Amino acid sequence: MSWFGTKTFSHGVHPPESKDATCGLPIRQFPFAPVLVVPLSQHLGKPALPVVAEGEEVIRGQRIGRPDGTMSVAMHAPVSGLIKKIGLTPSIQGKMVPGVYIEPFPASTQEVAEGSPCDVDSASPDEILAAIQEAGVVGLGGAAFPTHIKLRVPEGKHIDTVIVNGVECEPYLTTDHRVMLEQREDIFQGIRYILRATRAEQVIIGVEANKADAADGLRAIVPDDIPVRVEVVQVKYPQGAEKMLITALLGREVPSRGLPVDVHAMCINVATTAEIGRLLPHGRGIQERVITISGPAIGDKGNYRIPIGTPLRFILDTVGVSDALGRVFMGGPMMGPAASSLDIAIVKGTSGVVAFTTEETRKTSRQKEYPCIRCAYCVDACPLYLNPSQLGLLAKNHEYDRMAAEFNLMDCFECGSCSFVCPSHIPLVQQFRVAKAAVRKARAAR
Ligand code: SF4
Numbered sequence: 220m221s222w223f224g225t226k227t228f229s230h231g232v233h234p235p236e237s238k239d240a241t242c243g244l245p246i247r248q249f250p251f252a253p254v255l256v257v258p259l260s261q262h263l264g265k266p267a268l269p270v271v272a273e274g275e276e277v278i279r280g281q282r283i284g285r286p287d288g289t290m291s292v293a294m295h296a297p298v299s300g301l302i303k304k305i306g307l308t309p310s311i312q313g314k315m316v317p318g319v320y321i322e323p324f325p326a327s328t329q330e331v332a333e334g335s336p337c338d339v340d341s342a343s344p345d346e347i348l349a350a351i352q353e354a355g356v357v358g359l360g361g362a363a364f365p366t367h368i369k370l371r372v373p374e375g376k377h378i379d380t381v382i383v384n385g386v387e388c389e390p391y392l393t394t395d396h397r398v399m400l401e402q403r404e405d406i407f408q409g410i411r412y413i414l415r416a417t418r419a420e421q422v423i424i425g426v427e428a429n430k431a432d433a434a435d436g437l438r439a440i441v442p443d444d445i446p447v448r449v450e451v452v453q454v455k456y457p458q459g460a461e462k463m464l465i466t467a468l469l470g471r472e473v474p475s476r477g478l479p480v481d482v483h484a485m486c487i488n489v490a491t492t493a494e495i496g497r498l499l500p501h502g503r504g505i506q507e508r509v510i511t512i513s514g515p516a517i518g519d520k521g522n523y524r525i526p527i528g529t530p531l532r533f534i535l536d537t538v539g540v541s542d543a544l545g546r547v548f549m550g551g552p553m554m555g556p557a558a559s560s561l562d563i564a565i566v567k568g569t570s571g572v573v574a575f576t577t578e579e580t581r582k583t584s585r586q587k588e589y590p591c592i593r594c595a596y597c598v599d600a601c602p603l604y605l606n607p608s609q610l611g612l613l614a615k616n617h618e619y620d621r622m623a624a625e626f627n628l629m630d631c632f633e634c635g636s637c638s639f640v641c642p643s644h645i646p647l648v649q650q651f652r653v654a655k656a657a658v659r660k661a662r663a664a665r
């Protein structure tokens with residue numbers, strides 16, 4: 220297979236991939252921390268409501284939080300242990316959120332609790348979506364959008380194609396790559412549930428050309444009972460964004476402010492798909508996830524299955540880090556947020572921990588900003604055909620409403636391609652994040 224796939228989208232960039240250190244390393248189980256902290260808000264929507272109390276004993280996989288309404292999912296104990304406290308804990312976004320503190324039992328076998336299995340052959344679409352919500356499944360690619368909402372086809376709409384997203388275009392991350400190599404049966408079982416829930420006609424697994432071994436491995440065992448095929452796309456950032464992947468694989472453009480369903484498509488991350496296939500036959504909930512731990516400051520780099528709620532400080536102590544630890548990203552360095560504190564915990568949407576040394580952090584974060592020279596590199600990079608140069612000039616003047624009304628600011632999904640190519644080192648994507656938050660706040664106030 221050629222290294223370059225033929226299918227892709229227009230524009231985009233080519234940051235260094237930096238995946239060699241971990242892509243060949245099999246998934247390893249991570250040890251339990253002395254105390255795990257499970258935030259009750261790990262997804263878009265309302266936090267789960269605790270169903271356990273301080274001083275109670277729980278077993279691994281037991282439900283500890285119930286969904287609070289439709290836009291919410293259940294939470295499960297990542298470890299058998301004692302609930303030490305239910306109180307506030309720092310989140311990745313820097314806010315304090317409610318969380319459940321669990322101290323593991325040292326002598327426990329840590330067997331995972333079984334629940335009520337969801338039979339893929341007899342369950343109705345609504346029953347499958349309810350089982351996904353009860354299993355606490357959210358987008359594991361980083362978005363953490365509740366999966367039962369994502370998979371619900373709106374009344375009057377029709378999906379013909381579900382795209383299983385195995386692109387993983389973020390530098391350093393090899394989580395999805397390893398899942399595609401090591402959990403192939405789980406992926407196809409997850410696809411069976413998704414096909415039944417959405418009534419889609421076909422599934423395409425989209426894989427970037429730098430993961431040819433994963434694409435070949437999946438192709439080799441495609442089951443006869445489901446309409447699924449594997450397609451390879453070109454290596455380019457942000458090929459894994461759902462609008463870009465839909466364009467690359469189906470030749471369809473999701474309209475501005477529209478959703479994939481508007482072009483009869485749906486996109487779901489491959490690790491999320493594998494979790495559905497792994498959990499639902501046992502009625503289990505998410506209590507751990509696969510994460511890449513990499514970057515120049517990390518000692519024992521690798522792909523690890525890590526209990527949800529494991530504190531970042533424990534992870535870094537366990538794998539070993541450089542004495543000159545600089546910035547740590549929760550996810551990849553292009554779209555992942557920088558960790559606000561080492562006391563934050565791994566949540567369901569954390570696909571990686573990428574750490575840089577102080578020297579490398581200084582090189583990238585202290586670059587002097589120069590005025591815009593109108594080179595249009597950013598315009599050529601933006602996969603959505605926005606005008607980052609113009610948006611940047613308006614952002615400097617705090618003309619946020621104009622950015623939204625005239626230049627489609629709210630379509631920007633903060634991929635960072637424009638900042639990556641800007642020779643004047645203008646922090647465009649950071650400016651757009653601030654502007655979008657201001658527009659959202661003003662709209663909510665109205
Ligand atoms: S961050 Fe926004 S404006 Fe910049 S390239 Fe990505 S989508 Fe376009």
Ligand code: SF4
Binds near residue numbers: 595597608640643
């Ligand atoms: S890439 Fe930077 S310098 Fe060039 S037009 Fe865009 S904002 Fe201006």
